[in-house]
Amino acid sequence: xxxxxxxxxxxxxxxxxITIMVLEMKVPHGQDxxxxxxxxxxxxxxxxxxxxxxIYWNNHHHLLHATRRVGGGTLWAxxxxxxxxxxxxxxxxxxxENHFAALPIALYGAxxxxxxxxxxxxxxxxxxxxxxxxxxxxxxxxxxxxxLSALLALVAIPLAFVNQWLSLTLxxxxxxxxxxxxxxxxKLLPEFRDR
Amino acid sequence: xxxxxxxxxxxxxxxxxITIMVLEMKVPHGQDxxxxxxxxxxxxxxxxxxxxxxIYWNNHHHLLHATRRVGGGTLWAxxxxxxxxxxxxxxxxxxxENHFAALPIALYGAxxxxxxxxxxxxxxxxxxxxxxxxxxxxxxxxxxxxxLSALLALVAIPLAFVNQWLSLTLxxxxxxxxxxxxxxxxKLLPEFRDR
Amino acid sequence: xxxxxxxxxxxxxxxxxITIMVLEMKVPHGQDxxxxxxxxxxxxxxxxxxxxxxIYWNNHHHLLHATRRVGGGTLWAxxxxxxxxxxxxxxxxxxxENHFAALPIALYGAxxxxxxxxxxxxxxxxxxxxxxxxxxxxxxxxxxxxxLSALLALVAIPLAFVNQWLSLTLxxxxxxxxxxxxxxxxKLLPEFRDR
Amino acid sequence: xxxxxxxxxxxxxxxxxITIMVLEMKVPHGQDxxxxxxxxxxxxxxxxxxxxxxIYWNNHHHLLHATRRVGGGTLWAxxxxxxxxxxxxxxxxxxxENHFAALPIALYGAxxxxxxxxxxxxxxxxxxxxxxxxxxxxxxxxxxxxxLSALLALVAIPLAFVNQWLSLTLxxxxxxxxxxxxxxxxKLLPEFRDR
Numbered sequence: 001x002x003x004x005x006x007x008x009x010x011x012x013x014x015x016x017x018i019t020i021m022v023l024e025m026k027v028p029h030g031q032d033x034x035x036x037x038x039x040x041x042x043x044x045x046x047x048x049x050x051x052x053x054x055i056y057w058n059n060h061h062h063l064l065h066a067t068r069r070v071g072g073g074t075l076w077a078x079x080x081x082x083x084x085x086x087x088x089x090x091x092x093x094x095x096x097e098n099h100f101a102a103l104p105i106a107l108y109g110a111x112x113x114x115x116x117x118x119x120x121x122x123x124x125x126x127x128x129x130x131x132x133x134x135x136x137x138x139x140x141x142x143x144x145x146x147x148l149s150a151l152l153a154l155v156a157i158p159l160a161f162v163n164q165w166l167s168l169t170l171x172x173x174x175x176x177x178x179x180x181x182x183x184x185x186x187k188l189l190p191e192f193r194d195r
Numbered sequence: 196x197x198x199x200x201x202x203x204x205x206x207x208x209x210x211x212x213i214t215i216m217v218l219e220m221k222v223p224h225g226q227d228x229x230x231x232x233x234x235x236x237x238x239x240x241x242x243x244x245x246x247x248x249x250i251y252w253n254n255h256h257h258l259l260h261a262t263r264r265v266g267g268g269t270l271w272a273x274x275x276x277x278x279x280x281x282x283x284x285x286x287x288x289x290x291x292e293n294h295f296a297a298l299p300i301a302l303y304g305a306x307x308x309x310x311x312x313x314x315x316x317x318x319x320x321x322x323x324x325x326x327x328x329x330x331x332x333x334x335x336x337x338x339x340x341x342x343l344s345a346l347l348a349l350v351a352i353p354l355a356f357v358n359q360w361l362s363l364t365l366x367x368x369x370x371x372x373x374x375x376x377x378x379x380x381x382k383l384l385p386e387f388r389d390r
Numbered sequence: 391x392x393x394x395x396x397x398x399x400x401x402x403x404x405x406x407x408i409t410i411m412v413l414e415m416k417v418p419h420g421q422d423x424x425x426x427x428x429x430x431x432x433x434x435x436x437x438x439x440x441x442x443x444x445i446y447w448n449n450h451h452h453l454l455h456a457t458r459r460v461g462g463g464t465l466w467a468x469x470x471x472x473x474x475x476x477x478x479x480x481x482x483x484x485x486x487e488n489h490f491a492a493l494p495i496a497l498y499g500a501x502x503x504x505x506x507x508x509x510x511x512x513x514x515x516x517x518x519x520x521x522x523x524x525x526x527x528x529x530x531x532x533x534x535x536x537x538l539s540a541l542l543a544l545v546a547i548p549l550a551f552v553n554q555w556l557s558l559t560l561x562x563x564x565x566x567x568x569x570x571x572x573x574x575x576x577k578l579l580p581e582f583r584d585r
Numbered sequence: 586x587x588x589x590x591x592x593x594x595x596x597x598x599x600x601x602x603i604t605i606m607v608l609e610m611k612v613p614h615g616q617d618x619x620x621x622x623x624x625x626x627x628x629x630x631x632x633x634x635x636x637x638x639x640i641y642w643n644n645h646h647h648l649l650h651a652t653r654r655v656g657g658g659t660l661w662a663x664x665x666x667x668x669x670x671x672x673x674x675x676x677x678x679x680x681x682e683n684h685f686a687a688l689p690i691a692l693y694g695a696x697x698x699x700x701x702x703x704x705x706x707x708x709x710x711x712x713x714x715x716x717x718x719x720x721x722x723x724x725x726x727x728x729x730x731x732x733l734s735a736l737l738a739l740v741a742i743p744l745a746f747v748n749q750w751l752s753l754t755l756x757x758x759x760x761x762x763x764x765x766x767x768x769x770x771x772k773l774l775p776e777f778r779d780r
Binding site: 214225 | 395396403406407414466472473476477479491492494
Binding site: 012019020025028032033036057058064 | 197200201203204207208210211212215218219267270271274277278281282284285288289292293296297298299302
């Protein structure tokens with residue numbers, strides 16, 4: 001039951017984050033195609049961030065599914081993750097409004113990196129509570145994908161000042177890498193598999 | 196349990212979408228009837244979109260009720276549907292603020308069409324996971340109503356540039372068509388029927 | 391389970407309504423007491439509406455607790471109630487910003503009346519599904535309090551154009567009348583009673 | 586079940602409060618570091634308030650976990666707590682936008698104090714319903730930490746007019762004091778403990 005409420009709260013926060021991002025696309029006053037044009041980069045940023053929050057929700061869902069006990073440390077590690085994810089609407093809006101300028105792109109990467117670190121801390125806190133032989137420890141394993149995406153975000157931050165399109169490409173690559181659902185946990189939990 | 200969390204997250208997102216749409220009705224500064232008048236088209240758009248999101252919530256609720264297993268593919272198909280629904284506040288606001296001009300009406304139809312396609316993909320993903328003999332496959336059947344409403348939205352998009360009121364009438368017809376709850380599933384699940 | 395999801399969705403919508411109302415209190419730019427003064431009527435309107443949404447949540451919670459089955463008609467009767475409640479942030483903001491002028495006060499009463507009617511329709515739909523001998527039918531009884539508060543709201547609307555303070559007083563009286571939780575249902579369901 | 590819905594509603598409201606606070610950090614129009622600078626105090630205020638709402642969510646979660654029955658009085662005591670917490674986005678935004686001026690700092694403390702009192706009322710209402718020998722009564726005990734943090738907030742309010750940085754330091758101290766999860770309840774409920 002304790003776990004359920006942490007899931008419910010996280011679902012609430014993630015649902016709000018993913019939905020208020022769309023509020024950054026302010027309704028324009030004109031009625032022709034030209035008034036929509038300045039919204040295009042904001043829309044593209046929104047798609048990218050929607051996918052990222054979706055990825056985090058998906059992985060969080062899988063992770064909690066494999067978790068049995070939730071203690072005080074886990075609650076705070078989870079809030080810490082939600083904190084960084086809550087900055088997505090801000091960095092998404094800033095990146096979109098400035099047509100993918102260097103600094104906003106770098107800041108986006110910084111939030112991405114902090115969220116990845118926060119997720120890693122959450123995983124470690126849960127594994128510390130459940131033990132090394134637990135289902136969740138086996139399911140996560142070495143978490144190569146998690147470490148790799150944090151490293152790519154780390155690289156993308158300084159790269160933004162060289163060429164921001166390269167950074168942006170890295171963000172898209174990280175997202176695509178995760179769009180495939182976490183087969184490690186699905187392998188162990190047959191009820192997750194479609195068919 | 197896996198299904199529950201996907202339902203909870205969808206409920207959260209749909210609840211936020213349906214509620215933030217009302218924020219497009221900005222509180223006016225005057226205090227007489229004339230200051231309310233420009234809000235009338237926004238209010239009418241809000242009613243239409245409220246009904247649409249209500250329809251999606253209702254159908255989603257029935258669909259998930261008949262579903263037994265939720266896999267990674269279903270989670271993403273669901274997020275894809277939520278993405279298109281999340282654009283409702285934007286297109287509703289734009290349509291209302293421009294007093295139902297042609298382009299905003301067409302864009303509204305485009306979002307409606309994409310949501311219908313996303314719902315169709317979600318249904319197919321679930322049926323693929325549950326099998327052709329499953330409860331959900333029988334309950335949905337050929338989904339004539341779903342296909343018909345997607346076709347009507349497809350027609351309404353170009354029609355907006357000929358006469359936007361015809362398009363709007365089509366949107367109202369689609370909504371009315373769905374206001375009747377999904378009897379196909381209710382027929383199979385007696386606990387859904389109001390006596 | 392069907393009931394649970396309707397409760398979850400309603401909780402989500404009511405939680406958002408009650409919370410976004412506070413966004414009408416725009417953060418002022420100054421830093422002294424004088425900059426807070428124009429916010430006072432908005433704050434008072436917020437308190438009144440917070441109490442009203444709280445009352446609806448409370449009664450809704452008690453009503454659903456006594457309900458066993460939820461059908462398609464109930465889902466739409468519930469969405470209809472949520473629609474009128476979703477207009478609370480707008481009328482609250484308009485009433486507050488205009489320092490309780492006549493027309494905003496009357497519109498507030500109109501939304502209050504429509505919400506009361508929508509609640510009454512929801513109750514009747516549920517009782518129609520559960521039967522006259524059901525727990526919920528016995529618990530609601532003649533619903534004198536519900537009918538009385540709808541009548542008071544009906545009186546308050548034209549009264550606003552005579553003296554808006556009298557209307558406002560009526561709104562406060564209706565709220566106070568409901569602040570006492572619904573003892574009718576608590577009487578029948580002992581697990582609701584404190585001690 | 587009654588308890589579950591009160592938890593779900595509180596989770597919804599707290600999730601929205603914690604997330605809409607970030608909307609006070611308006612996306613700036615420039616794209617260099619200088620445009621971010623004025624947002625720094627708003628960001629720091631956001632962190633502080635995020636931690637506070639997190640603390641309340643955490644303690645609320647522990648408190649309800651130890652509670653067995655929820656009556657009408659408890660529902661209203663809970664709404665009363667949510668009311669004061671709902672003012673956090675406003676006072677956070679006002680404090681941040683005025684770079685921690687005296688009056689906004691004092692008002693922040695007043696909301697903090699009222700929330701602490703409301704939490705105390707909620708605890709007392711629950712204990713009155715459950716009895717002095719109940720799990721929750723034993724788990725809370727004399728609530729020294731709760732009383733102490735209310736007293737510190739009470740001191741911080743007038744102190745803001747002498748030196749606002751001292752007040753702010755007190756707010757940080759109160760937060761740190763609570764960041765440690767409520768071991769009193771965890772001691773009694775072993776399923777809460779990590780490991």
